[in-house]
Amino acid sequence: MPIEIKMPALSPTMEEGTLAKWLVKVGDKVSSGDIMAEIETDKATMEFEAVDEGTIVAISVPEGSEGVKVGAVIATLATDDEDAAPAAPKAAAPAPKAEAAPAPAPVAAPAPAPVAATPKASAEDRVVASPLAKRLAAELGVDLSKVTGTGPNGRIVKADIEAAAGGAVAPSSPAPVAAPAAAPAALAAVPDFGIPYEAEKLNNVRKTIARRLTEAKQTIPHIYLTVDVRLDALLKLRGELNKALEPQSVKLSVNDLMIKALAKALEIVPKCNVSFAGDELRKYSRSDISVAVAAPSGLITPIIVDAGAKSVSQISKEMTALAGKAREGKLQPHEYQGGTASLSNLGMFGIKQFDAVINPPQAMILAVGAGEQRPYVVDGALSVATVMSATGSFDHRAIDGADGAALMQAFKQLVEQPLGLLA
Helix, strand or coil, rough: CCEEEEECCEEEEEEEEEEECCCCCCCEEECCCCCEEEEEECCEEEEEEEECCCEEEEEECCEEEEEEECCEEEEEHHHHHCCCHHHHHHCCCCCHHHHCCCCCCCHHHHHHHHHCCCCCHHHHHHHCCCCHHHHHHHHCCCCCCCCCCCCCCCCHHHHHHHHHHHCCCHHHHHHHHHHHHHHHHHHHHHCCCCCCCCCCCCHHHHHHHEEEEHHHHHHCEEEEEEEEEHHHHHHHHHHHHHHHHHHHHHCCCCHHHHHHHHHHHHHHHHHEEEECCCEEEEECCCEEEEEEECCCCCECCCCCHHHHCCHHHHHHHHHHHHHHHHHHHCCHHHHHCCCCCEEEEEEEHCCCCCCCCCCCCCCEEEECCCEEEEEEEEEECEEEEEEEEEEEEEEEECHHHHHHHHHCCCCHHHHHHHHHHCC
16 A cells, blocks of 8 residues: 655644755655655755655655645655555546546556555554664664654654654744744835845745744843953963864864853853743753854754763864754754753854844853953953953843853853863
């Protein structure tokens, strides 16, 4: 019996997506794990893998189709043990044409279609999870019996395991996203005042960014705290570490050290490593830092998991790999969903100081500006130092001002006395 391939939920918040590109065509044979299509979700463009082995007998949704609902049939696959079946379902669909053209009496061939039902038993005998999903579940400790499959015929696929692991469900709590839906309609009515312009349709990622940032500013009471941080000691340590790490082809950036500093600061001030969730406050036991990366499709925040426990060289390697995947639109859900706090660095653009918008459901984000030579009092004497302004944005429902100030103080101390980052 043919298997219906359905639009998968590639993220917990995904309700629909764009079928950006088909990488297979009718008649192609696929195996479990083969990449079949590229799907644009509300976060990124992701590859969609085959779960079963067989032959593509129909493609129901052409590439480029937008607003394809999760669960909608996008293609049909005939398994290898029912070669005759592909033709039968194909002929069964155009049955009305058979009536209009009685001549092709041989069309009686579809009669064997019921016989094709025999493979049904073998299909039911198979496990309900793809080999990749089973392997990933074993690695992440996910109980397959408690996972609802979004793959063909309810099969559990890789995306289901990733969604079930790591608390990725938490971000789905911001259900109020439906409220700002009226904004696009209002914007559509904005007059052009006769000014020449070119309209560029928003992709799903940009729509999601607009929706989530609007939601964040409307629903989260932000409080902003800024400190000036002297960077000279950190820059000196970075230079020494890079020399030591040359044989490993690792080159630390200032941003790598900032990630580590924020993670350590959150461990020192755990009251800031939290999120507001309605009638409860979630207190996290590790620091997962989401790092803002500018990708072609829009801003995305890959995550350095448990950054406080990792060496700066390990953070650097992971960040380089994640940033590369982000720019190529190849991040997997578990690589950008979650996080306990965020870091946004615009120092490379010469930005001196800025206030970042909190990334819900997180409760804080640190905005880092450029390091620059400024007059600075050192040991009671005026001198010139390399100074950076850093601003923390805090969700005042979850974090008090005094606790936010303690976090900024801890961050400043770690950067100015950077040997603590190596402990």
